[in-house]
Amino acid sequence: MREKSADAFRNIGEMAEALGVRTHILRYWEEQFPMLRPLTRAGGRRLYRPEDVALLHTIHRLLYAEGYTVKGARRFLTESGAQDAPPNAPTPEKASVAARDFSALQAVRERLASALAAA
Numbered sequence: 001m002r003e004k005s006a007d008a009f010r011n012i013g014e015m016a017e018a019l020g021v022r023t024h025i026l027r028y029w030e031e032q033f034p035m036l037r038p039l040t041r042a043g044g045r046r047l048y049r050p051e052d053v054a055l056l057h058t059i060h061r062l063l064y065a066e067g068y069t070v071k072g073a074r075r076f077l078t079e080s081g082a083q084d085a086p087p088n089a090p091t092p093e094k095a096s097v098a099a100r101d102f103s104a105l106q107a108v109r110e111r112l113a114s115a116l117a118a119a
Contacts, residue, residue, distance in 0.1 A: 009039070009047040019060045029059055032070050035077060 004010070016023045026046075030036050036055055039047040048056065055077075062073040 007050055009049060010053055011048070012038075012046045015048050015053065015056055019056060021060070026056070029056070033059060033074055033077065 004014075010018070012023050012026055016026055019026075030038070030046075033055075036052060036059070038052050039049065041047060058077070059073060062068040062076060063070065068076060
């Protein structure tokens with residue numbers, strides 16, 4: 001099968017496969033994120049434009065990689081503007097928070113490991 005161009009519209013099955021989620025998840029996101037409005041054709045077929053595809057990748061990243069709740073991700077996208085959050089764009093603030101959080105998690109892991117070894 002030939003690869004679609006970046007400007008091509010995607011159907012819900014293609015987007016679900018690209019994101020690694022089931023189609024009902026994408027339908028749920030449409031209800032929860034008012035900025036996500038794919039085109040709907042006859043019979044309810046959804047077609048995602050390139051900007052919808054970018055937004056879906058951002059939503060997926062916020063929920064699955066960064067650990068946001070749906071409510072938190074919706075608030076983040078509403079406050080920052082949906083287009084201001086490109087996928088996988090690290091900021092210095094996020095990098096320092098991630099490094100600090102990782103260090104704290106490592107410390108907890110080491111304490112747990114020593115407690116289990118002592119038991």
